[in-house]
Amino acid sequence: GSAAHATALETIVRDAVRTTPVWDLHTHLYPVAFGTPNAGAGAPTDPKGLLLWGVDELLTYHYLVAEVFRVVPSRVLPYQDFWRMSKEAQADHIWRHLFLERSPISEACRGVLTTLQALGLDPDERDLGRYRRWFAAQNPDDHIDRVMELGGVNRITMTNAVFDDNERLRWLENPNVGADSRFEGVLRFDPLVRDWPAAAAKLTRWGYAASETLDDASIANARRFLNDWIDRVKAIYCAVSLPPSFRYDSPDDGSYSSRVLADIVLPVLAERDLPFAMMIGSQLQVNPALGDAGDMVGPADVFSVTRLANDFPQNRFLCTMLARENQHALAVAARKFGNLLVFGCWWFLNNPSLVEEITRMRVELLGLSFVPQHSDARVLEQLIYKWRHSRELIADVLVDKYNDAAAAGWRATESEVRRDVALLFEKNFASFVEAPAT
Amino acid sequence: GSAAHATALETIVRDAVRTTPVWDLHTHLYPVAFGTPNAGAGAPTDPKGLLLWGVDELLTYHYLVAEVFRVVPSRVLPYQDFWRMSKEAQADHIWRHLFLERSPISEACRGVLTTLQALGLDPDERDLGRYRRWFAAQNPDDHIDRVMELGGVNRITMTNAVFDDNERLRWLENPNVGADSRFEGVLRFDPLVRDWPAAAAKLTRWGYAASETLDDASIANARRFLNDWIDRVKAIYCAVSLPPSFRYDSPDDGSYSSRVLADIVLPVLAERDLPFAMMIGSQLQVNPALGDAGDMVGPADVFSVTRLANDFPQNRFLCTMLARENQHALAVAARKFGNLLVFGCWWFLNNPSLVEEITRMRVELLGLSFVPQHSDARVLEQLIYKWRHSRELIADVLVDKYNDAAAAGWRATESEVRRDVALLFEKNFASFVEAPAT
Amino acid sequence: GSAAHATALETIVRDAVRTTPVWDLHTHLYPVAFGTPNAGAGAPTDPKGLLLWGVDELLTYHYLVAEVFRVVPSRVLPYQDFWRMSKEAQADHIWRHLFLERSPISEACRGVLTTLQALGLDPDERDLGRYRRWFAAQNPDDHIDRVMELGGVNRITMTNAVFDDNERLRWLENPNVGADSRFEGVLRFDPLVRDWPAAAAKLTRWGYAASETLDDASIANARRFLNDWIDRVKAIYCAVSLPPSFRYDSPDDGSYSSRVLADIVLPVLAERDLPFAMMIGSQLQVNPALGDAGDMVGPADVFSVTRLANDFPQNRFLCTMLARENQHALAVAARKFGNLLVFGCWWFLNNPSLVEEITRMRVELLGLSFVPQHSDARVLEQLIYKWRHSRELIADVLVDKYNDAAAAGWRATESEVRRDVALLFEKNFASFVEAPAT
Numbered sequence A, B, C: 001g002s003a004a005h006a007t008a009l010e011t012i013v014r015d016a017v018r019t020t021p022v023w024d025l026h027t028h029l030y031p032v033a034f035g036t037p038n039a040g041a042g043a044p045t046d047p048k049g050l051l052l053w054g055v056d057e058l059l060t061y062h063y064l065v066a067e068v069f070r071v072v073p074s075r076v077l078p079y080q081d082f083w084r085m086s087k088e089a090q091a092d093h094i095w096r097h098l099f100l101e102r103s104p105i106s107e108a109c110r111g112v113l114t115t116l117q118a119l120g121l122d123p124d125e126r127d128l129g130r131y132r133r134w135f136a137a138q139n140p141d142d143h144i145d146r147v148m149e150l151g152g153v154n155r156i157t158m159t160n161a162v163f164d165d166n167e168r169l170r171w172l173e174n175p176n177v178g179a180d181s182r183f184e185g186v187l188r189f190d191p192l193v194r195d196w197p198a199a200a201a202k203l204t205r206w207g208y209a210a211s212e213t214l215d216d217a218s219i220a221n222a223r224r225f226l227n228d229w230i231d232r233v234k235a236i237y238c239a240v241s242l243p244p245s246f247r248y249d250s251p252d253d254g255s256y257s258s259r260v261l262a263d264i265v266l267p268v269l270a271e272r273d274l275p276f277a278m279m280i281g282s283q284l285q286v287n288p289a290l291g292d293a294g295d296m297v298g299p300a301d302v303f304s305v306t307r308l309a310n311d312f313p314q315n316r317f318l319c320t321m322l323a324r325e326n327q328h329a330l331a332v333a334a335r336k337f338g339n340l341l342v343f344g345c346w347w348f349l350n351n352p353s354l355v356e357e358i359t360r361m362r363v364e365l366l367g368l369s370f371v372p373q374h375s376d377a378r379v380l381e382q383l384i385y386k387w388r389h390s391r392e393l394i395a396d397v398l399v400d401k402y403n404d405a406a407a408a409g410w411r412a413t414e415s416e417v418r419r420d421v422a423l424l425f426e427k428n429f430a431s432f433v434e435a436p437a438t
């Protein structure tokens, strides 16, 4: 009967979602070769290392720093006092106030619980010392495998910020630093688009002479800079984060950002046949005292994205926006442009009620032609909770949608469901980054 | 007991919603007299005919054209190649890519399934040839009856675009072209409000001399034009679609649109005692290559609507907006003005998750004093799915609301529920269009 | 097993939410000493008295006035005719049209049902006469106790509008008018921030000489005015309602409101160690004929709030916004500032679907560090329904969140759940208003 069919279908969908590996298209994770401040069992300690992992990193994630300053505000514990504490002392503080003195039911707190549990630890022991001992015994490189397995992730995409000195020098010192088959490179260059004069000064210092005026030589050198670094990080796409105020009207609307896009970034990417990712809507440092936790959300202009997609049909655009109020229009924008791939539920949107509403809306408007989620993980083990929580919500939506189709007489087979989930989790993105030149 | 009561109440509500006929207040459907490109069994073929029906029209609906260009983008199949294909080849292309190569779970795809199933075809046969043969055997005029029966629609409201040559000439050639008791006329004249200079030039050509300056003679002639056409199409209301940028500050805010509204449109409608419908928020042609599928959504200004409702108390306004982000304020606006009737979940909002949230919000804010849905059908058989899907969601909301009232001790009787549903589906609109002069 | 655990947990959570008393942080309710137009059994009648209660006040609440003008619009019953009717006749009109001629399923109508039922009356009798007789037999002062008991409210916060003559004179005539241990005072002074020139004229008349120019003497006198009135009403915080257009860029952005905040309001509140509450987003009188029911919602600027929280770290801010589209960003703003406490679902947001989505989003983003609701009650018995309805929705959210934590291995005990609910319902606010000086 129909109820039995619905149960069977639900089992198929949930299983497909649980077992289909994901290509995580945006993280801030790195292979061990980039160093790690947390030696564990097997790596040398590198205080400025880029691979963050372990329970103290999980607990001092900037999402939780923001939350603890709500319950122990700066008038009680001044910001500078917190920042002067050791990472372990910060973690103790957060554990005490966000887990023990009130229940850890925010999404960021819940994420820590899910992660510990998946790793075989018992969150209900509430014993930070025990967790620390367990992590200290891990070899970071093996641990990456284990975390990817538990998160159901088969490929991790890095964010390789070329304007970050710490990261840039590692690439220059060791051309093979990124050579880990589990990781893919992405060239990220926010200053180029957000602040051309400052970027030009740096390019000049780095041997790519560029002037504020964006003359032909500057353009040629900046293109060479991009090409060199695309090669160096073996970038599968390039990316920037843009503020809510970002506007693109036309290549000659008079703004630096439009000229940089039209004359430097997009021509290089068209030639290299690589997508350009835009993450739009983060207002930097509304509370500078909070550091990484001090950025805010603001509404962006979706029409700027549709104009870019229209004006540069030879380019492919990945796009996510941070404001909830942009999500409907952004999904509609994707209906208008085959060269625009919408992805993920970013940062302040990566909460169950919002992931669910956004995913549902996208399936209704776009069918299977989008990428439902990315992890944005900064701490390795976050892969586990971000994907477990997201999978649950994506499955909820898909179960409803396959049931609706079945009620209308269309019965998807198991292999069709698996094919569809693979599109969402891997193949849509894979074909977008690997697509042949236009 | 209370559970038994809740079950009984749910049965009553669902039955009332399923069986109460709707007056569909906005469609793009026409009687057979307007011609049809699809002869079927019984009508002459008219390639430019306005009545669209049949499985190939369903599959090439612009919602699905937009979706197929996401999965076979223009870099693979150029727009112009698609547009050059026959309608049948376009339908084959869409069927293959959106139904067979991935599951048809977007709302527009699901709509095709629901429609086929309701007509007695088996979507799971996945056999386009068989469906085509069935449609080819239908007589269009009888088919209209059958579709209305299956959709639970007892009256269809047309959109009679007087600035569309194809349609205008049909009215001029045959004064009785609209004489079908199943259909009501609506005069639609977007250019008049959106682009007065262009409209004035056309009015002049049509014998209603009008100049850019909007002088007294222009106003008088434009009013005469409206009156003549209201008579010709026997319009039950007049309508325009407006861009997100539409603003009304005051009759003399300096814009053409405000003057046209204040001096031409609203006085005529007040005199004729007809409502004025505004559909606000569609940004035309962000991707011109997609044709009808190339329009976008943008946020509109709800205060412009409240100012109109306040400044013209002798007029009645129907209003729907396209942006999700306008829905809450628009429902609140309706709380402020008895001469403002909010209706429908338009286009990109006509998706289950959005219909559900909007309908729920409207019931909570407005009780039963709104019109929950219109079909916007462009292809006859879409009436079936648009109303079946909407009825399910409207029933979900109402079941909750009657249960809440019952939990608070107020038990609606079956006849009260039927009375209420009739308000939502027919009577609110009927009394709004038929209301006596102020 | 896990299902049994979930059931037990749900029981614990629902019981904690049902039985934990709330401190209602924003109402328009008053002790009997402020007079009441409804004598009942035991109070003298005061036609301009501020304590509103009884079934006729419940039915003529401005939410229901707005709704009845949708179904009996002003073209049928002119506004002035309605306003000339006696309160009882207005109530009869609303009862007939919103309860009897269509089912009372809007949230405002449902609220009346819940209230009557909780008071032991039977809404299904539908007999207004009987309800009136019951209310007429109540002694208002005892009735306050009963209503607070039924609403689960243990402290009511007033709104003491010092620019309202009726209220101001009552404080001047009787310094003990506010001396009722169930009520707390809040100084409200919208004109000071919204219209300094008008406020300055009034201050001058009241003995606090102030000029348009905001010179030093004006500032000193305005501060003295605030201090005097904070003392007089024993204010636990101060408050203003601000329009959607409110902007704060910096203390010297050139606007009166920024200067008044920076030079008068915030220094006084910092010195007195009292929070400042901003309710932002109400657009006054889009339909003046509707009176109190004629205000609208508009989107506000969340960045103005983050700038205030950043520029005045020695101040504490309470904030709620009226537009649904501001809720996500406002919750994110609270993540950035420990001196910003987000509260409630205001007015047009106080509807089940919106309370649920806002509360869920806030828990996900802020954990337990916010105040989920306030009643905004203007009629005493509204406390009952506003808190009953809200408690149900808050419990729904919390049940899900504790279950999610439990699924991740963290099992909250009953005393932990009660501790958490007390934070939401009372202690977050209590510690925010009682916090020691910075």
Ligand SMILES: [Mg+2]
Pocket (backbone or CB within 6 Å): A357, B357, C357
């Ligand atoms: Mg929702």
Ligand SMILES: [Zn+2]
Pocket (backbone or CB within 6 Å): A026, A027, A028, A159, A376
């Ligand atoms: Zn990121």
Ligand SMILES: [Zn+2]
Pocket (backbone or CB within 6 Å): B026, B027, B028, B159, B376
């Ligand atoms: Zn339409």
Ligand SMILES: [Zn+2]
Pocket (backbone or CB within 6 Å): C026, C027, C028, C159, C376
């Ligand atoms: Zn209030």
